[in-house]
Amino acid sequence: MAGSAQTSMRFIKNLSSPTPDAAPVFRPLIAAVLTILCGVLPSAGPARARLVQADLARVAAAPAPGARVPLDLAVTDARTDQATTLGRALGGRAALLLPVDYTCGNVCDPMLSMAADALAATGLAAEDYAWVLVGIDPRDDSAAARRMLKETLGQRAAGIRPLIASEAAVATLTAALGYTAIYDAGTDSFAHPAAAMLLTGDGRVARVLSPLALTGRDLRLALTEAGEGQVGGLADRLALLCYGYDAARGLYTPLVERILTVAGIATILGIAVLIFGLIHRTRRRAA
Secondary structure (H helix, E strand, C coil), X not given: CXXXXXXXXHHHHHHCCCCCCCHHHHHHXXXXXXXXXXXXXXXXXXXXXXXXXXXXXXXXXXXXXXXXXXXXXXXXXXXXXXEEEHHHHHCCCCEEEEEECCCCCCCHHHHHHHHHHHHHHHCCCHHHCEEEEEECCCCCCHHHHHHHHHHHCHHHHCCEEEEECCHHHHHHHHHHHCEECEEECCCCEEECCCCEEEECCCCEEEEEECHHHCCHHHHHHHHHHHXXXXXXXXXXXXXXXXXXXXXXXXXXXXXXXXXXXXXXHHHHHHHHHHHHHHHHHHHHHHC
């Protein structure tokens, strides 16, 4: 079983870093495979206890409409071991928040790596947004968080705020997010959703995205939307007119009707400008 688990982990790491040309094709497959492995791999090993289907059915990330994170939630910054609050970590910016298990060896590492790749591909400046991790296992300490960042991301982890929270604080945050993870004592691991929360500057949950199938375009659109005019440019806000959020897939998809409407308006405006220019030129020649 140990050899099988090691082989599976190598398979995950290979899948999490496809070649640029293959990435758009493989990402949906990666998402499906890793979501399955998240529930299967923790059972590898000598322990016999396993979560039953009823337990796994409770694993979800489904925030209520208008859900907000508690900005005054007491947490510890794992980089400095200093006490702070979730609000200070977010800094009033649009934020990507990932609940993670800092000692998870199955899905969290690829999830973190793919999110880092997607953020790098957005082309946004680091100061435009916040990237915050919150540990869902209150037994994990700052050393575990720093070790995960170093081993998974290396230099790419520079802008991340890894946070540690008490059991009560974790329960408060996950309840606010509608985020349910189930602990399996037999394997000493969590079955948890592979989900990334997009927050507005005031802590409202704007979107729930799939970090396992996330692209730079999707994340840029999500941060632009969550930034409420503070992130991205005019082109990004115009793009949001043509793309809609697909909650079932956790991605932004083209909206054909909107695209046709925008294209139609642009065509009419173009024709109007052309006619106006021709009339103006004709009058100037007549004068």
